[in-house]
Amino acid sequence: MGVAHRRLVILGATGTVGCQALDLLERAGSPLRVLALSAHRREAPLRALAARCPGAAMFLTSRAEDHERLLELLLAGDYDVCLQAMVGAAGLPFSAAVLGAGRHLALANKESLVLAGGILMELAARTGAVVVPVDSEHSAIHQCLAGRARSEVKRLYLTASGGALRDLPLCQLESVTPVQALAHPNWSMGPRITVDSATMMNKAFEILEAEHLFGVPARHVRVLQHRQSVVHSLVELVDGSVLAQMGPPDMSFPIHYALHYPARVPAPLEGYSPRLFAQLNFEEPDPERYPALALGWRAAELGGAAGAVLNAADEVAVAGFLEGQLPYSEIPSVCAETLDALPPLPAATLADIAAADAWARQHARALRTALR
Ligand SMILES: NC(=O)c1ccc[n+]([C@@H]2O[C@H](COP(=O)([O-])OP(=O)(O)OC[C@H]3O[C@@H](n4cnc5c(N)ncnc54)[C@H](OP(=O)(O)O)[C@@H]3O)[C@@H](O)[C@H]2O)c1
Structure with missing residues (x-):
């Protein structure tokens, strides 16, 4: 077929x-x-x-x-x-x-x-x-690598828009409402990932995702804030060449690529846009605005069930924020504290992962209640 x-x-x-x-x-x-x-x-x-x-x-x-x-x-x-x-x-x-x-x-x-x-x-x-x-960043890396040997890759650069609150004065982060956090400037997405974009927890997850998909250790995965969401990610090869994949911020592109891979099938999509491509900026993300980002590297270093624990804590914290039970600025602290409390849990099977997920949800819920 x-x-x-x-x-x-x-x-x-x-x-x-x-x-x-x-x-x-x-x-x-x-x-x-x-x-x-x-x-x-x-x-x-x-x-x-x-x-x-x-x-x-x-x-x-x-x-x-x-x-x-x-x-x-x-x-x-x-x-x-x-x-x-x-x-x-x-x-x-x-x-x-x-x-x-x-x-x-x-x-x-x-x-x-x-x-x-x-x-x-x-x-x-x-x-x-x-x-x-299908994640646009990893789709971009997948396209840049095009089957290239891992030994030819020096670094991966994930781009991040900075989310809905990227220009909000830091002192106002504490009183952010769900409506503010859900107003993403570039992408139209479900509520959980939109809040995760504002905190950059989404990027923390993407560090782990990249490590597994491409076999590149998390310490060789960097994050660049790129407001336009036009360069979807970059790959630096060992000879210093940097490859990028570009396109409008529209999930139709990576969805189409993933459904038809390895073939390239014509799509009713326009890639190049003189207006969107006119100015491209890249900056280091501000660790004060995005404390959640570092948790991606930390979870990768811890290994085992740490990814499951980080995700479960974030699911609990984001749901709490959207239900008005947790301040926005406490989302990263609930996640960091849950990760800090991680006991030596096994992570060899899907049942082990489910048990770690359940432990983390319980721990994060207790923290969420304490912070209300
Ligand atoms: N949206 C994007 O642009 C984007 C970009 C990159 C990656 N992603 C990733 O793609 C995934 C979907 O994101 P989304 O933004 O499309 O989410 P979404 O709009 O919230 O939709 C979630 C879908 O999952 C179903 N669902 C909800 N809870 C479920 C559960 N417990 N078990 C099984 N299915 C469940 C929902 O069904 P109901 O409608 O019945 O609730 C709905 O069909 C996420 O992992 C996200 O990180 C999304």
Whole structure:
């Protein structure tokens, strides 16, 4: 079967990435066939999406029965590509099922790699599964590397827009409201990742994601603040050459790349824009504004279950902030304190990771309550 006729499963179809993927396929008149779609709770939007995909099965993962049936479908492997666009740690078993089946995983759910990157990449190597990142930064690096040997890579540079609060005076960070934190200047994304962009916890996760995807140690991964979100990331090779991948801040590009990789298939997208490309700036991120960023390198250094613990603490802290129970400025402290308290937990299996995740959620909830 040609790349263009792949059979597709979309996980997290009702989310920002899931909806963009479906819109893009329709706009492109794509022959890709959607076999199945999932959402968590929101049945009406899921039904509306399924009505656009003749014959597609629907799964609501908040229902235990659907959860199990979807895992079975993914493990059975009767599809070509899975776009994994669920949000949060809950995505991990689904990503593992796709890789266990040896299928092509177009991975937006970065949490899967943050939690269990070592386990997942080993699984993919065993089954011959392909992992193509959807995160724009990692898509950029994937495109710049184009199969290049790890020994030729000196450093990776992840770019970061700086998020919704990049120009807010530091003294006002304490009183930030969810509405302010959710007003991203460049990207339209789900609430969790938008808050994570404002704190740069998103970039901390991306450091771990890059380490696992490309086998480059976190100490060789740098972060550059780049306000325009046009250069999606850079790769420095051992001979000093720097490669960049560029394009408008629109997830349609990396989604299209990940769904069709390794082929390049025509898309109804305009890459070059004289207006957007006119001025490109790069700065060092301010550690005072973005204390969460350093937690990415720290979690990488700690290894084991540290990524799972950092993600769980952040999920609890961000939910607390969005519900008005935790000040914005305490999100990084809840995460740092949970990471500091990390006991020597095993991290060899997905069950170990689930246990570490549960420990961290409990710890972070106690901190959140204390800080209210
Ligand atoms: N948005 C972006 O531009 C962007 C860019 C780069 C990477 N990503 C990554 O892509 C993933 C999705 O992001 P998003 O912004 O599209 O999120 P989103 O808009 O919040 O959508 C999340 C999707 O996941 C489903 N979901 C929620 N909780 C779930 C659970 N416990 N188990 C299974 N499914 C669940 C939701 O279903 P319901 O609708 O039923 O709640 C929805 O379909 C995240 O990992 C994010 O970091 C996103």
